[in-house]
Amino acid sequence: MGAAIGAALRAGGHDVLWASEGRSPATAERARAAGLHDVGRFERLRDADAVVSVCPPHAALDVARAFAGRSALFVDANAVAPATARAAAALHARFVDGGIVGPPPVEAGTTRLYLSGDEAPAAAELFAGGPVDARALDGGVGAASALKMTYAAWTKGSAALLLATTEVADALGVGDVLREEWRESLPELEERLARARSSADRKAWRWAGELEEVAATFVSGGQPEGFGRAAAEVYRTWRT
Numbered sequence: 001m002g003a004a005i006g007a008a009l010r011a012g013g014h015d016v017l018w019a020s021e022g023r024s025p026a027t028a029e030r031a032r033a034a035g036l037h038d039v040g041r042f043e044r045l046r047d048a049d050a051v052v053s054v055c056p057p058h059a060a061l062d063v064a065r066a067f068a069g070r071s072a073l074f075v076d077a078n079a080v081a082p083a084t085a086r087a088a089a090a091l092h093a094r095f096v097d098g099g100i101v102g103p104p105p106v107e108a109g110t111t112r113l114y115l116s117g118d119e120a121p122a123a124a125e126l127f128a129g130g131p132v133d134a135r136a137l138d139g140g141v142g143a144a145s146a147l148k149m150t151y152a153a154w155t156k157g158s159a160a161l162l163l164a165t166t167e168v169a170d171a172l173g174v175g176d177v178l179r180e181e182w183r184e185s186l187p188e189l190e191e192r193l194a195r196a197r198s199s200a201d202r203k204a205w206r207w208a209g210e211l212e213e214v215a216a217t218f219v220s221g222g223q224p225e226g227f228g229r230a231a232a233e234v235y236r237t238w239r240t
Contacts, residue, residue, distance in 0.1 A: 002054040003027075004104030005077070005113075007034035009052070011130035019045055048072055050126060054100070057084075057209040064088035075123045077113060081149055081216040082142030089117070089141045096123040097141040099148025105131040116143035149217035153228065156207050157214065159196035160231035163238070166193060204238040211235060 006016040018031050019042040031038065039045060050073040053063045060078040067074055068091040076088050077098035089095040096119050102111035108131045115123050116137040124134035137143045169175040182189045200207070215228030 001100065001104045003030035003034040003036065004106065005052060005054050005100075005132065006031070006036045008105045008127060008130035008132045010035050012126065012128055014126065017045055017048055042066070046070055046072075050075065050123075052077055052098075052126075054078065056206045057213050060084060061088055064091050068092065073119060073123065075115070075126075079148055079152060079210040079213060080145055081213040081220065082145045083216060083220060084213060085142050085145040094119055095141060096120050097144040098123070099144040099151075101148065101151055107131055108133070114144040114147050116145075117141045120144075146217065149214050152210055153214045153218070156211060156235075157227060157231045159192070159199065160207075160211070160234040162189065162193055162196050163200060164230075164234045200235060200238045204235040208232045208236040 006018065009016045016034075016036045017039050018036045019040060020028050020031070020038045021041050028038075045051070046067060051067050051070075052075045053060065053067075054077050055063055057079050060076060060080050061084065064074065064076060064087075071093065073094045073096065074088075074092045075096045075098050076085055077100055079099070080088075082097075085097040089097065096115050096117045098116075099114045100111065101114065105111035111132055113124075113127060113132050113134045114137055115134060116139050117123075118140075120136035124136050127134040137147070139146075166175060166178070169178040179190070209232070211228045211232035213228075215225040215232065218228055219225045
């Protein structure tokens with residue numbers, strides 16, 4: 001996602017920097033393919049005019065801290081709870097809360113970036129001319145994260161429930177019967193299950209952290225945290 005967002009910014013005419021220090025060869029290849037400018041050491045990113053943070057949820061605050069005290073516009077586009085976004089905002093004079101919905105942007109019409117905070121329109125303008133549909137929201141810092149979290153609660157949470165359900169059915173010896181019943185009464189679930197498994201095989205390690213943020217979001221909205229924590233546990237233990 002990070003490399004694709006960088007490529008989208010380049011499509012809008014911006015010079016996009018990244019630091020290869022400590023990163024994997026696979027990450028370096030994605031950045032090269034996206035046309036990003038490697039500055040080598042992380043410290044050299046701190047003079048950028050704007051920073052767009054796209055990282056696993058557990059690292060979001062660490063990245064925000066790394067750029068604290070700078071004058072750059074900091075756009076936190078991570079899958080975190082509103083409270084986490086507000087904690088990051090406290091570290092920056094110019095901060096925009098963001099939430100990405102959709103796949104890595106390759107073409108227009110697939111990916112939305114919701115933005116909130118006083119400078120949300122300025123952040124949205126960074127993406128003009130590229131494939132990302134950047135939309136400024138009312139509601140201040142936390143609004144974009146709230147939208148992302150409630151969206152993920154259903155998409156990734158329901159996928160976790162589907163995965164766990166089939167695991168239980170198999171463990172109790174009725175998996176084949178359950179899948180046959182689904183074919184008759186809920187035929188769409190077979191395709192959804194295949195997508196859930198494919199995604200979990202590749203992304204479960206990251207989604208566990210995201211569903212923990214969903215749990216925190218539910219608590220802030222007066223709902224039980226158990227939905228998010230259970231889904232997080234499904235992903236945390238997936239195929240391990």
